[in-house]
Amino acid sequence: MIHKSVLLQEVLTDLAFEKGNVFVDGTVNGGGHSSAVVELFGKDVQIVGIDLDTDALAKAKDRLAQGNVTLVNDSFRNIDVVLDTIGYKQADKILLDLGLSSNQFEESGRGFTFQKDEPLSMSFKKEGGVKGFTAYDIVNTWDEENIADVIYGYGEERYSRRIAKAIVEARETAPIKTTFELVEIIMSAVPNSYQHRKIHPATKTFQALRIAVNDELGSLRDGLSKGFERLRPAGRFSVISFHSTEDRIVKNFFKDRVVEKKALLVHKKPIIAGEQELTENPRARSAKLRTLQKI
Structure with a gap:
């Protein structure tokens, strides 16, 4: 099964990629959003794909083979360590897609879905929770x-x-x-x-x-803070959330950076999926996209 990335065109528009950009896909999963960047820019955008799920990274490796991609098995909450390890001081664009992929629901065998009888793990990491x-x-x-x-x-x-x-x-x-x-x-x-x-x-x-x-909410708070610190001036940071608790964290973090005059909102209200996407991908029904531009 090929996972359908949520709000794909909207993410591409918000992040406004350019040749030479360093893009951190903090939840690369099977490579959906990143593969669209590779299709548009080939090797002209350097992609750092981070994910805790080794199965997802294996899929991403195949899907992103034509790009300039470094894949890292870690959590986006450690984005600073990841960038240091591979030699990037800053990023131009960052994306966090906080939802589970259809592959994780259908194929992981780790109990994410109540529609299949599976062991009660629910960990993104195969070896257990963070x-x-x-x-x-x-x-x-x-x-x-x-x-x-x-x-x-x-x-x-x-x-x-x-x-x-x-x-x-x-x-x-x-x-x-x-x-x-x-x-x-x-x-x-x-x-x-x-x-x-x-x-x-x-x-x-x-x-x-x-x-x-x-520890998804702790990871989100860390990822937002560390990611923003490593974002280049004029760089953009997009987050797709799927429930009110995580959206509130994103909204408040972005709002605080604006109040501090460290950033601007790319759009004041979150972007949600249109009718056509909802028909093709019901998973998008609760998705909200927020994007920040650093000053």
Whole structure:
């Protein structure tokens, strides 16, 4: 399966690439956005592709073979170390696409989707979460209050307390090992009326567990701060977010840089996908693109 990059044309327009640019694709994944840059500029844009997922990097290597590309297995929160290691002091353009790819949902086998019965990992890294734990560890070892706090804080799930209580009760009988087991527990905890909405009742809980396992919000804050420091004057920084918590972090970071007179917003309001893209790629429905230009 070839992953469809969200807001592709909008990213190309916002970042306004030029020959000789150094472009950091902080979430290169399978190489979707970067491949469009390679198609337009060939080897005339130097691309640094960063990703925690080695499977994704393998796909990106094949897809970006015609470009001037350096791929690095790391988190974008370490963008400063990555640039130092490969010898770049600054970047002209930076992109963070914070969503999971369709490949990660469909092919990873790490429990990102509730539509397949897989082990409860949810880690971008094959060997486990960035802090050494997985979703299995959270649901089987954390106390009820902490589980509820994660589900509410990272998933904005209104029934977080009920779900956490059901998880703790279920694990007393046997460990919760797979996605389907967790889905069944979630479904048993929420009201019947909640089970017939557009969004699956497990969506927010799965999102919350994934964010916790990968420390996604901590990574985002670090990546924004370090990335901006390494951005060349007049350089541009684009971020695609997929839920309100991460979008709020991006919005506030960009706003603070504008107030400090260190940057300008390329557009005041976030760009969202148009009707045609939503028809072709439903995953884009919650995507928001914000772009900053450094002064």
